[in-house]
Amino acid sequence: MSAIRRSRTAGVANLVAKHGCAAVHVASETGEGERTRFREARLTSVIVGVTGASGRLGRLVIDALSRTRVDDRTRFGDFERPQTLNEALQGVDRLLVISALGTGDMVGAHRAAFEAAARTGVRRIVFTSMQNPVRDNPFPPAAIYLHSEADLTAVGVPSTILRNALYADRRADLARCYARDGRWTTNLGDGGHAFVTRADCAAAAAAALCDDGHEGRRYDVTGPVLVTADDYVALVRERTGADIERDDVDDDAYERDRAAFTVAPANAGTFELFTGTGRAIREGHLCVLGDGVHALTGHEPRPLQDLL
Numbered sequence: 001m002s003a004i005r006r007s008r009t010a011g012v013a014n015l016v017a018k019h020g021c022a023a024v025h026v027a028s029e030t031g032e033g034e035r036t037r038f039r040e041a042r043l044t045s046v047i048v049g050v051t052g053a054s055g056r057l058g059r060l061v062i063d064a065l066s067r068t069r070v071d072d073r074t075r076f077g078d079f080e081r082p083q084t085l086n087e088a089l090q091g092v093d094r095l096l097v098i099s100a101l102g103t104g105d106m107v108g109a110h111r112a113a114f115e116a117a118a119r120t121g122v123r124r125i126v127f128t129s130m131q132n133p134v135r136d137n138p139f140p141p142a143a144i145y146l147h148s149e150a151d152l153t154a155v156g157v158p159s160t161i162l163r164n165a166l167y168a169d170r171r172a173d174l175a176r177c178y179a180r181d182g183r184w185t186t187n188l189g190d191g192g193h194a195f196v197t198r199a200d201c202a203a204a205a206a207a208a209l210c211d212d213g214h215e216g217r218r219y220d221v222t223g224p225v226l227v228t229a230d231d232y233v234a235l236v237r238e239r240t241g242a243d244i245e246r247d248d249v250d251d252d253a254y255e256r257d258r259a260a261f262t263v264a265p266a267n268a269g270t271f272e273l274f275t276g277t278g279r280a281i282r283e284g285h286l287c288v289l290g291d292g293v294h295a296l297t298g299h300e301p302r303p304l305q306d307l308l
């Protein structure tokens with residue numbers, strides 16, 4: 001992966017399973033080089049941890065790091081059981097905290113991860129956040145990230161924040177459902193969002209972990225273009241051949257439709273955007289076109305249509 005190749009460090013993955021906190025073993029040396037060279041060089045060992053290593057983003061990060069890995073290891077760590085984190089983070093120098101999504105106290109869970117990192121001697125934290133985490137953003141998890149970013153700063157460990165856009169992967173999965181049904185109900189209005197692929201989020205995270213110079217920085221990790229509802233329908237038509245009918249509704253009607261969509265057996269395993277997500281996009285709260293993927297990896301982000 002280019003981010004690793006141009007890095008002065010080579011990644012070596014060790015990870016963690018359930019609530020996986022992967023301890024990534026990074027070998028650092030003084031010049032550019034490929035894997036074989038790292039093996040021959042005099043290396044300074046650096047351990048990089050990746051939480052959420054059992055999840056979809058975490059696995060992609062591990063894949064990205066694994067291109068230059070020396071060995072693998074997995075550990076268990078649960079943010080909601082902080083006593084498990086000391087062992088999970090043992091010896092970790094740099095830590096990617098992949099945000100958790102749940103019904104519990106997610107602010108407390110993230111804070112526990114940051115505090116454990118500080119306690120166990122982690123020297124750099126990379127955190128996956130979201131766009132525009134401010135008080136008046138109606139995107140439901142915005143409040144979590146608002147607090148978590150502040151908590152990350154408060155622990156005092158040098159950090160990098162990756163404000164990931166919404167995943168293009170899910171938009172692509174949903175497109176197949178809409179194409180099947182011939183219908184898409186939406187409250188997005190004329191708003192646009194730069195959906196980003198998980199793979200690009202993973203490449204950006206791997207680079208933020210392995211490359212130097214990202215401490216104290218915040219990146220908007222987005223796709224290459226803002227995609228509106230018009231664009232989305234046109235893309236789905238073009239890529240699937242299905243003639244989907246778009247039904248623009250207000251937030252109340254959308255919430256009723258979303259609930260029905262989500263419980264349909266054919267939609268098991270996927271779920272539509274929260275009503276607040278559509279509202280946030282419609283009102284421009286998630287209308288960010290960032291250069292995070294390019295700044296971190298050196299390559300351009302892939303567009304949504306690549307996944308359709």
Ligand SMILES: NC(=O)c1ccc[n+]([C@@H]2O[C@H](COP(=O)([O-])OP(=O)(O)OC[C@H]3O[C@@H](n4cnc5c(N)ncnc54)[C@H](OP(=O)(O)O)[C@@H]3O)[C@@H](O)[C@H]2O)c1
Nearest residue numbers: 018019052054055056057078079080099100101165166167
């Ligand atoms: N940008 C977007 O569009 C978007 C959409 C949805 C979510 N997100 C955020 O991005 C994160 C990564 O996305 P993803 O697709 O990789 O999600 P995913 O496949 O659901 O993976 C989530 C990971 O977080 C771990 N986790 C959950 N609760 C945890 C806890 N209490 N302590 C430690 N680890 C915990 C999970 O471990 P287990 O498998 O063991 O439970 C899993 O490894 C999500 O967790 C969520 O915060 C972003």
